[in-house]
Amino acid sequence: MLSVDLLLLVCLGYVAVLFALAFYIDRRARQGRINWLRSPIVFTLSISVYCTSWTFYGAVGSAARNGLEFITIYLGPTLVFVGWWWLLRKLVRVGRVHRITSIADLISSRYGKSSSLAVVVTLLAVTATTPYIALQLQSVTRSYQVIVGEADANTTALTIAAGMALFTILFGTRNLDANERHHGVVAAIAVEAIVKLVALIAVGVFAVFWLGGGVRSVFESVPVAAVHGGAQMFDGRWAALTFLSATAIICLPRQFQVTVVENVDERHLGTASWMFPLYLFGMCLFVMPIALVGLAVLPAGSNPDLFVLTLPLHHGRHELALLAFLGGFSSATSMVIVAAIAVSTMVSNHIVMPVALNFLSSGREVSGDVRKLVLTSRRVSIGLVLGLGFLYFRLSGGSDALAAIGLIAFVGVAQFLPSLLGAIFWRGATGSGALAGLVVGFVLWAYTLFLPSFAGELAGGADLLAHGPLGLTALRPQALLGLTGLDPLVHALVCSLGANVLVFLVVSVASEPKPLERLQGALFVDVFRSTPGEPPRFVEGQATSEDLFVLAQRILGTDPARSLFDEMAREQGASGLPAPSDAVIARLERELTGSIGAASAHAMVSRIAGRERPALNELIDIADETQRLIETSRQLSEKSAELELAASQLRQANERLRTLDAQKDEFLSQVSHELRTPMTSIRSFSEILLGENGVSEQERHRFVAIIHDESLRLTRLLDEILDISRLEAGSVDLPLEPVDAQQVIDAALGTVSGLLRSRGVALRCTPLPAGTMVRANGDRLRQALINLLSNAVKYNAAPHPEIRVHAALGPAHLDIDVIDNGGGVTPEEATTVFEKFNRGRRGDRDQGAGLGLPISRAIMRTMSGDLTVEFAPDRTSFFRLRLARAVVATGTAAASTH
Amino acid sequence: MSAWWRHRRPRPPLDHRRIRDRALILPIVGLLLLMPPIAGAFQIDLRLAGVPFTAVYLFVVWAALIAGAAVLTPSLSALAEEPWRVDAPRAGEGSDAEV
Known part of the structure; x- marks a missing residue:
């Protein structure tokens, strides 16, 4: 047996070390030298305050009774942490931006800084935390008793509670950190986290390899069903427990404190996302083996909740038992300290301070140092919370009912979940909805789970459980509305949280948020979008x-x-x-x-x-609701402008299509008109010839000649129409090559020379320098020239007709001007002369179909040149053919001869 | 497989959305593997080196989740690079641009 003195000495020494560490760290923090504390590892270790003595001792007990079910308590947090990006990160950011000090502060702040909501959350947190603290006191007391034999439970618990209160007050309220951060406390619980992990693993290794003879033999002796803990281990209770633990890691006031409030760097969350599950993994690895070895080795009837301690003790390994005791002590104290800080902050900020301020301001003026008041109220609150815990422990008489309190507390704090998620994900959530949901969930939790947990010890409690209040069986706490056949825990969870969510949703939808709520809602939900x-x-x-x-x-x-x-x-x-x-x-x-x-x-x-x-x-x-509206309307107007632009482009295209359509119609009607005239004369003359009566041979000859002429004209017309439509459609492929411009001009003049002579037209021609090459198609260029020349001859009514062909060389092109003294065209006519079937005022129907100029222009344009009407300074008009020069051709030809 | 999508135009900052969506994989896979319908299929009377198979299954899935989180975290943390350091000089607060 370990001596009491030694145990006390070790305990006190351990506590003294913690005090010294916290003191040292706090001092360094105030000097700003705590960079190593800002490591993700310290952050992760502080989160492991999740593992209380309920884990340290209780998990083995649970494994001995229910097999692997204990794992659910650690799987839920694992799932939440590996999915940290979606929930925890947002929580931490909100906490950071809005200087959140507790979960009550977050909920009240989001829902319009409502103080009634803060009070309700605080009360709920106190109610759920008090028995949990009592549980820690109990476990330390029991483990103490196990080691030293009988000891007065109340004295032990009171000593521990007082010691914890002292520690918490010393390091939890040293100063009013504007960010509500406690570096000394965090360092102390990080150390405690290591101690409990090492202790549990040490006991596990001892149990498996010393007592059990290896992993195989530990497991081989037990039936698989005992490890499963039931025929159907993955049932509703499994899911409910996992869900509960996932909720707890977010909603437990102490978890909120270490994860959100004490967080110094958001990125630590990333590291914790795998390191914290790893820590839990390490805590769980030996739980099942310890339970199995304990069941096999220890005398029947030993309390499995204390296997971790009794296993080494039973085998005389006192140093290991001492380590195990310190592990359990660490688990309990770290939970108590953090929970006390978290809950007392709420109590102080949301209950004591408002009352005190009200009281103060009802006096003359706000007087006195409020700062001192805040600190005092914080300290009183810590004493209050720990006092309540002790009182609960005392009243419940350290009964076994306490063992179940962990899960009961989980369901209690799970009531925060709807309001919490609504706070950061749903703009429509309102304070009335959150308040109503919380109150309903809280009441149902108390009635269906909390009350039954100690009802057996109350007068008439058993009767209430069996038959309901006043014999109303529909209101039996564990079978509400006749909902029987469920595990009591699952039943309570479904009832309380279900009603909570439902009321929260319905009331939120039905109520109108106050302006401040709306603003806070926008700021919380869009915390990643707003500027820091x-x-x-x-x-x-x-x-x-x-x-x-x-x-x-x-x-x-x-x-x-x-x-x-x-x-x-x-x-x-x-x-x-x-x-x-x-x-x-x-x-x-x-x-x-x-x-x-x-x-x-x-x-x-x-x-x-x-x-x-x-x-x-x-x-x-x-509230950026408006921002978004503005953005949306801006996008809308942009879109409508785009649409308008597209519509006007469409309108223009349509306009052009209409014009083209009209031109096509006009062209067709002109074509048919043009075709009709020769066709009519051909038909009438052939009808006369067919009549045969009184037509002399000479007349017949004349008629046939007319028919022949008209047919020729028709053929020529059709050829021209075909030609121009092909040219205009771009379907004529004109091979372009360097041609000698003077040769083409000479050839064209040669062709029309007969006509010139017959009409007595004088011709003057300026010769080009020899070897002036242009890029063109020789035949087509000649065709265009002949066209212009014959026009100039045919439409020239001057007494002494004269034509000048003047070629001028530009830097990159060649202009060939065809100038006649026949009167030219007016500037108005300059565009219409190129329209099809336009014969100009000088023409008459015998002299062509009016397609010559359009064809010529189409030819020139196809050859990348142009045909235009130009006006000389004396306002006489002339036609100008413009062509690109083929400079390179001569150059290369010259070069190649050398 | 020819992996046609590899040939798409490269988008330099390996799109945030894809990295972010990866953060959904672990919780969902974990939920599926550890919750009743699917997990029930692994509750079998079998032993691996003496240890009941179900226990091995649970711890293996758990370890895989941890490993997955450790692999994913660096890319996610790089996304969350906005330095919201608590004790950073206050005057610089306005310059901490949000993503």
Whole structure:
């Protein structure tokens, strides 16, 4: 047997080390030298405050009774952490941006900084945490008793509770950290986390390899069913337990404290996402073997909840038993410390402080150092919470009913889940919905789970469980509305959380959010989208800077307040106190939030800064709902502008199509008209010839000649139509080659020379320099030239007709001008002469179909040249053919001869 | 497989959405493998080196989840690179741009 003195000595020594460590770290933190503390490993170890003595001792007990079911308690957190990106990261960011101090603060802050909501959450947290703390006291007391034999349970528990209260007060309320962070405490619980892990693994190794003779022999002696713990181990209870533990890792006040509030760097969450599950894995690895070895080795009737301790003790391994005791002690104390800090922060911020402030302000003026008041209230709250825990332990008489309290507490805090998720994912969630859901869930939890847990010890409790209140069987706590056949835990979970969610949803949908709720909702839900910095707020400001400074001084302390105001003044570029702008007031409120919670800070600042104006428009303006509306409407108007543009382009295209269609119709009717004239004369003359009567041979000859001529004209016309339509459609492939321009001109003049002579037209031609090459198709160019020349001859009515062909060389092109003295065209006619079937005022029907010029122009354009009407300075008009010169051809030809 | 999608135009910052969506894989796979309908199929009377198969199954899935998280975390953390360091100088707060 270990001596009491030795045990006490070790315990005290261990506690002293923790105190010293916390003290040392706190001092370094105040000097700003805690960079190594900001490691993800410390963060992860502090999260493992999840593993309480309920894990350390209780998991083995659970494994001995129910097989592998105990794993569910660790699988839920594993799932939440490997999916950290979706929930935990957002929680941590919200906590960071809004200086959240507790889960009650988060919920109240999100739902319009509502103080009633904060009070309800706080009460619920206290109710769920108190028995849990009692459980820790009990486990330490029992383990103490196991080692030293009988000892007064109450004295032991009281000593522990007092010691924990002292530690928590010393290091949990040393100063009012604006960020509500406790470096000393975090360091201490990180050390404790290592101690409990090492202790459990040491006992496990001892049990498996010393006592059990290896893994195989430990398991071989037990039936598989005992390990499964039931015929159907993956049932509703399995799912419910996993869900519960997943919820607990988010909603337990102490988990919220270490994960969200104490987090110093969001990225630590990433490391914790695998390291924390790994820690849990290590804690669980030996649980089942220890349970099996304990069942096999220890005398029948031993309490499996204490196997971790009794196994080494029974085999005389006192040093191992001592380590196991320290492990259990660490699990219990770290939970108690963190839970006390978390819950006392809530109690202080949301219950004690508002009452105290109310009391103070009903006096003359706000007087006294509020800062001192906050600290005192925090300390009193810690004493209160631990006192309640002890009281519960005392009243429940350390009964076995306490063992079940872990899961009961889990279901209790699970009631926070709907409001919490609604807070950060659903803008439509309202404070009334959250309040109603919480109250309903809380009441049902108390009735279906909490009450039955100790009802057996109350007068008439057993009767209530069996028959319901006043004999109303439909209201039996464990079979509400006749819902029987379920595991009591699953039943309570389904009833309380189901009703909670339902009421939360329905009331939220039915109620109208207050402006502040709407604003906070937008800020919380879109926390990743908003720019980091102060959440905006609006107050009608008659605040004087002096009042604000006095307030800050009282809550933050003189020096921090002075440096804060100095900094704000510097930012404004002012000396002395900063002007009480919205930004200053918002910043101040945010700083105060870190110390006294959102609701209180809001109330205090609003009271000094003036009546809050519920300016719906302004609030909605900043809630980025409006931003989004603006964005949407901007996109809409952009789209409609695009549509308009497309529509106008379509309209233009349509217009052009119509014009083209009209031109086509006109062309067709012109073509048919043109074709009709020769066809008519051919038909009438052939009809006369067919009549045979009285037509002389000479006449017959003449008629046949006319028919022949008309047929020729028809053929020529059809050829021309075909030609121009092909040219215009671009389906004629004109091979372009360097041709000698002068040769083409000469050939064209040769062709029309007969015509010129017969009409007595004089011709003047300026010769080009020899070897002037152009890129063209010789035949087609000649055709165009002949066309122009014959036009010039045919339509020339001058007494002394004269034609000049003048070729001029440009740098890259050649112009061939065909000039006649026949009167030319007016500027108005200059465009119409190129229309099809336009004969101009000088023409008559015998002299062509009016396709010559359009064909010529089409030819020139196909050869990348052009045909235009130009006007000389004396306003006489002439036609100009323009062609690209083939400069290269001559160059290369010259080069190749060398 | 020819993997036609590999030939798509490369998008330089390996799209955030794809990395982010990977964060969904683990919780969902874990949920499926550890919850009743599927997990029930692994509750069999079998022993691996003396250890009941179900126990081995649970711990193997668990270890796989941990390993998966350890593999995924670096890319996710790089996405969450916005430095919201608590004690960072306050004056610089405005410059911490959000993603």
